[in-house]
Amino acid sequence: MKRIGAIVCLAALIVTMTASVCFGVQSLKLVESYPEDGQKSTSIENMGVKLTFNSDIGDEKSAKANAKCFSITDDKGHKLPIRVFYDPKNSKKMMVLADAVKIAANKDLRIKDNVKYTLHISGDLTDNEGNTLGADQEISFTTLNQSQNTKVYMIMMVIMFGGMFFFTSRQAKKQMAKQDAENGVKEEPFNPYKEAKKTGKSVEEVMAAHEKEMARKAAKAAKKAKAQSDDEDDDYEDDNGNYKVKKPRPISAGGSNYVTGRKALAEARIAEEERLAKRRAANSKKKKKK
Incomplete structure (x- = not known):
């Protein structure tokens, strides 16, 4: 029995070693x-x-x-x-x-x-x-694919610059429209039939009201332009390059609200001189009576 056990162990050892070699x-x-x-x-x-x-x-x-x-x-x-x-x-x-x-x-x-x-x-x-x-x-x-990547990059650059140009142009148009609205009268597109339907008035009444409103705005703009022109005409520049005005104007005309106090001082000085003059006159009369 011992011999059989030893043989079985030896056989198992050989099989294990062979398997490890194959696995290796x-x-x-x-x-x-x-x-x-x-x-x-x-x-x-x-x-x-x-x-x-x-x-x-x-x-x-x-x-x-x-x-x-x-x-x-x-x-x-x-x-x-x-x-x-x-x-x-x-x-x-x-x-x-x-x-x-x-x-x-x-x-x-x-x-x-x-x-x-x-x-x-x-x-x-x-x-x-x-x-x-x-x-x-x-x-x-x-x-x-470098060539394809370059094309994609160029397309992206074109889209980016196109977007920048679009938004810049749009902003510039808005700014110009704002300046036009501030500097003059700009008649907006007017649809009398749509306005008549909206207000329930006749087309003739709507047109008359619209023309009246536009005339009012035009007169207001003309008045403003004339005032600006008059202010510009009051001032002139002589041959020596000196800037002069035709008549004195208050500091408020230039847009300032700063008060120097000179006018108040001048009025107080005049009032004091008048008071002293009256007092001297009264004293003179008293002396003559005596």
Whole structure:
């Protein structure tokens, strides 16, 4: 019985070890990528893909083994020169970048707008423990359509400036209408039939009342304009550039309500002189009587 138990334990141990080895071979997995598969409007500058795995990768042995496990191709299958970087602070992260130096030296390899690129990852990719990815994987992404973005930007600018022009013109028209209303009489559109229906009067009565009201407003405006003209005529400028007035006017005519007190002082002085004169006259009469 002891021998049978030992054999069973040994067999179980062998099966467990075999299963762990098999599990270890297939344990390397891609956890996430940036950009993600199918992402659009990716940047052209420093184009590349960040990869995160579930186990450590990138030591000297695995980096050497994985040197040919990555490639980036365009929509026509042309390969771009690439560089592979491993993150020294996080051994589960790495980056595959398009080699900007080599691409700049070859115009045919220039990264284009609105083009689909694909990162290919070989299933032979190995982590630091010797575990492999097991199956090939691809991550596709499309670069930014710069020309379309420029058009959208220009359209937005046109709409913005158009709105600014519309509101500015509207404000200017309101200001001009306000000035016209202040400076003169502006006859508003008048519909006698509508007014007659509204008031219950005849069209003739409505027209007569309207003409009378407009004549009153015109007379008022003419009177105001004449007063302003007279004020302007009272003042003139001589040949020497000196500004003069034809007659003295109170300070209130200029719009000021400031009171200096000179008039009150002058009146008080005159009253005092009259009082003294009367007193002297009375004293003179008394002396003559004596």
